[in-house]
Amino acid sequence: MSAPRSLRSSTISPSRPLRSPASAPTKRPVTPSSPVASSTSHLRSSPSPSTSSGTAAAATKLKENITVTIRFRPLSPREVNNGDEIAWYADGDYTIRNEYNPDLCYAFDRVFGPPTTTRRVYDTAAQQVVSGAMSGINGTVFAYGVTSSGKTHTMHGEQRSPGIIPLAVKDVFSIIQETPEREFLLRVSYLEIYNEVINDLLDPTGQNLRIREDSQGTYVEGIKDEVVLSPAHALSLIASGEEHRHVGSNNVNLFSSRSHTMFTLTIESSPHGKGDDGEDVTLSQLHLIDLAGSESSKTEMTGQRRKEGSSINKSLLTLGTVISKLTDTKAAHIPYRDSKLTRLLQSTLSGHGLVSLICTITPASSTSEETHNTLKFAQRCKHVEIKASRNKIMDEKSLIKKYQKEISCLQEELTQLKHGVSVSTSNQEDLADRKLQLKSVQVKPQLRLEEEEDEAKAALMGRIQRLTKLILVSTKSSLQGKASVKPDHIWRHTFGEEELAYLPDRRRENMADDNARSTVSEHSREPRDGGTSGLDEMTKDRKKNKTRGGMLGWLKLKKSDGVAGTLLTDGNQNSTNGSASSSSKCAQTKSTRRDKAATNKSFPERTVAEDLFSAAVGSGDPSLIATTIADQMDLLHEQTKILVGEVALRTSSLKRLSEQAARNPEDFHIRDQMQKLEDEISEKKNQIRALEQQMIESFGMSHTTDSLGMSQVLSKLTTQLNEKIFEHEIKSADNRILQEQLEITKSEKAEMQETIMLLRQQLDSLAERQSTYTQQQNGADESAGRNTHNRNGDELSEIYSGAGTPTSVMSLNRVFAQEETKDIKNGTTLNSQALEIENLKKENMRLIEEKDELGKLNNKLTEEASYAKELASAAAVELQNLAEEVTRLCNENAKLSK
Numbered sequence: 001m002s003a004p005r006s007l008r009s010s011t012i013s014p015s016r017p018l019r020s021p022a023s024a025p026t027k028r029p030v031t032p033s034s035p036v037a038s039s040t041s042h043l044r045s046s047p048s049p050s051t052s053s054g055t056a057a058a059a060t061k062l063k064e065n066i067t068v069t070i071r072f073r074p075l076s077p078r079e080v081n082n083g084d085e086i087a088w089y090a091d092g093d094y095t096i097r098n099e100y101n102p103d104l105c106y107a108f109d110r111v112f113g114p115p116t117t118t119r120r121v122y123d124t125a126a127q128q129v130v131s132g133a134m135s136g137i138n139g140t141v142f143a144y145g146v147t148s149s150g151k152t153h154t155m156h157g158e159q160r161s162p163g164i165i166p167l168a169v170k171d172v173f174s175i176i177q178e179t180p181e182r183e184f185l186l187r188v189s190y191l192e193i194y195n196e197v198i199n200d201l202l203d204p205t206g207q208n209l210r211i212r213e214d215s216q217g218t219y220v221e222g223i224k225d226e227v228v229l230s231p232a233h234a235l236s237l238i239a240s241g242e243e244h245r246h247v248g249s250n251n252v253n254l255f256s257s258r259s260h261t262m263f264t265l266t267i268e269s270s271p272h273g274k275g276d277d278g279e280d281v282t283l284s285q286l287h288l289i290d291l292a293g294s295e296s297s298k299t300e301m302t303g304q305r306r307k308e309g310s311s312i313n314k315s316l317l318t319l320g321t322v323i324s325k326l327t328d329t330k331a332a333h334i335p336y337r338d339s340k341l342t343r344l345l346q347s348t349l350s351g352h353g354l355v356s357l358i359c360t361i362t363p364a365s366s367t368s369e370e371t372h373n374t375l376k377f378a379q380r381c382k383h384v385e386i387k388a389s390r391n392k393i394m395d396e397k398s399l400i401k402k403y404q405k406e407i408s409c410l411q412e413e414l415t416q417l418k419h420g421v422s423v424s425t426s427n428q429e430d431l432a433d434r435k436l437q438l439k440s441v442q443v444k445p446q447l448r449l450e451e452e453e454d455e456a457k458a459a460l461m462g463r464i465q466r467l468t469k470l471i472l473v474s475t476k477s478s479l480q481g482k483a484s485v486k487p488d489h490i491w492r493h494t495f496g497e498e499e500l501a502y503l504p505d506r507r508r509e510n511m512a513d514d515n516a517r518s519t520v521s522e523h524s525r526e527p528r529d530g531g532t533s534g535l536d537e538m539t540k541d542r543k544k545n546k547t548r549g550g551m552l553g554w555l556k557l558k559k560s561d562g563v564a565g566t567l568l569t570d571g572n573q574n575s576t577n578g579s580a581s582s583s584s585k586c587a588q589t590k591s592t593r594r595d596k597a598a599t600n601k602s603f604p605e606r607t608v609a610e611d612l613f614s615a616a617v618g619s620g621d622p623s624l625i626a627t628t629i630a631d632q633m634d635l636l637h638e639q640t641k642i643l644v645g646e647v648a649l650r651t652s653s654l655k656r657l658s659e660q661a662a663r664n665p666e667d668f669h670i671r672d673q674m675q676k677l678e679d680e681i682s683e684k685k686n687q688i689r690a691l692e693q694q695m696i697e698s699f700g701m702s703h704t705t706d707s708l709g710m711s712q713v714l715s716k717l718t719t720q721l722n723e724k725i726f727e728h729e730i731k732s733a734d735n736r737i738l739q740e741q742l743e744i745t746k747s748e749k750a751e752m753q754e755t756i757m758l759l760r761q762q763l764d765s766l767a768e769r770q771s772t773y774t775q776q777q778n779g780a781d782e783s784a785g786r787n788t789h790n791r792n793g794d795e796l797s798e799i800y801s802g803a804g805t806p807t808s809v810m811s812l813n814r815v816f817a818q819e820e821t822k823d824i825k826n827g828t829t830l831n832s833q834a835l836e837i838e839n840l841k842k843e844n845m846r847l848i849e850e851k852d853e854l855g856k857l858n859n860k861l862t863e864e865a866s867y868a869k870e871l872a873s874a875a876a877v878e879l880q881n882l883a884e885e886v887t888r889l890c891n892e893n894a895k896l897s898k
């Protein structure tokens, strides 16, 4: 291969007589020394993803120019009717010449005459950019030209003649298939620039998005970047995006694009089967751009169309200016920011990656001037230099690495979980925390822990399965030696010829043979080491599964389990079977759940998902079944999305055909095509309805199992709640009793205090009385002494006056006796009062002691009451928590039900 060299386009002298382009197909044979061969050789020198030497070669930046090709379209019926003549024609494969001015002639990397197929245009102008992107070099292919010159025809194509975009998508998946030593992650985004506003075509809510800039270049903030799993999936996304693109009619094109569109495929790849140690992770972007056509004064426009046209022209003018400045070594400032288009293309135009410009033109004399302008633009572009280099990305920025790491962590956890050993990864920590929490609340029965472990295993497997599905790997990778195949890389999503066959034009016929060979080899291969671990079993299952042809085969297997229905491997086949008997299949699933043995029989070829399903059935754990059904719902949803995309694809083809039919009412072939498309659309709509029905039925199942799982959790929680309520009631009753005791003691205490008061009063009054009495007694003693003395004196004087008489002696004796009795009486009273005082004092002491004891009892009761109160409030908090948990679960249940 010759060394890369830039081809400078230039006006050249005509070397041959004028010819009508339609009748003058290109004659010069393509030789290695031809400009296009040497010009594109640099693309071929870009690294093949499969060779390490390629990597080294790619590390050196290659200085080249944009590849510029010109594509003629035939004169349109309108132009023919208008009497248009041929103004420009392809003079050989590399030259374009003006019919009226033979000196006016331009050379490009390639010029395609009107009869050239898009497939050929793709092979020459786009294929190298696509394979470059697959090896980590950014690439851009864009179509430029006046309105109705054939840009959309070239980029999107039609049912019978797919454009660059579908061909590139197909090629990308073919390259993955042919690169077994690497694994890939693909994402697509699709946007339009309409009236200088960026809209997300994959997400109708993404309107007026902003362009941002980081160290990697410019990007659109918030755009939907969807991971794609198959060509059909990617194409369905494009087709549904096309439905949102702004299209309108003008006098020259019934379906004129009113916006620029940019379809971006983000490709990440890493060595296959190397686990975490692979440094060789690449990320590149392939932009496929269909520009809106520049509109001249001849294009009739009014109102909205005029506004759109001026916006289109302005951005194309800015593109032209940017290109001019890029080729002008003296230019200090490049006005990328003057339009959204140039801003988005900044990194592309400033030379970071491969660029292929396809200029579409019409030979018609009525647009000769516009065509000339296009050629001048193309010539300027040819002078723009690019430096293609292979992007390598840091591990942490790579989504594929992130997924790979997560998958291997999850697999490790799963293995550890199976062996009952705890590992210190975040998820395992969560699990351990959960277990500890549960254990701390109460010691659970072994059964419950086992159930939780099963749940954790199923959750891990579900996550692994979902992540694995996203990483694409060739079916050929399984042909590698046993030793090189790690179990954790065997589950990667693979796809086969079925998906690649989606597109009508099948170039890579040898792929089918390769796939068939790989399938046969897999069948004949011995089990790896006869191990019986779960991973090994899954590996075997996976190997068997591959005979069904990758992801779509996997989806078909799901169909056989009656939950997932149709599959869209080939846009036209296979789909009816699934939709026809959805309900019976669903019934089959239900019976499957009842009978595990029957399940195993009805799944001779098992899948990871089906293992999950069976595991769930086997364990009888509704939450596991619910997880699996959620996966199945995902799949049904995915299939529906693909079908919707296919309907959109066919609807847009139908639109274009109807336009052609309007121009060529006699063309029965077009009518046949339209009829066929209409049939296909209605068939696919039926399939969508069937899938929706299946989803409803699966949802019913999911709902039942979800509800079952939730109701089990709810009943567990309700039991716990009841236990707590009971505990709380007991504590409340204790509390009440303690309160009553406290009240009784309080009233006793009050009574006692009253008694004490009373006794004190009595004591006081007694003491008073005693002192009064003592005073009285003293006074009485004195007066009594005096009276007695007086009376005694009187009596004595009386007695003595009658002295000597016996009566007087007797009276005297009586007085003495009386006095003696009085003294005795007084003494007795005093003694009894002292005794009473003594007793009262004793009683007082006793009461004081009793009061102290009651005080102590009172304190004790108060303490107990406050403890009971604390217990009651703790129980109330627990109750509240439980009530919240129950509410949360009820809400979740309601959400799941919805």
Ligand SMILES: Nc1ncnc2c1ncn2[C@@H]1O[C@H](COP(=O)(O)OP(=O)(O)OP(=O)(O)O)[C@@H](O)[C@H]1O
Pocket: 072, 073, 074, 076, 114, 145, 146, 147, 148, 149, 150, 151, 152, 153, 154, 253, 255, 256, 257, 258, 291, 292, 293, 294, 360
């Ligand atoms: N190479 C071709 N062979 C046959 N028909 C073609 C070719 N190129 C374009 N056409 C037809 O010409 C018409 C206009 O093409 P198309 O819509 O692709 O133009 P466009 O450049 O995208 O226009 P606009 O900028 O207005 O969107 C279509 O009917 C298309 O089928």
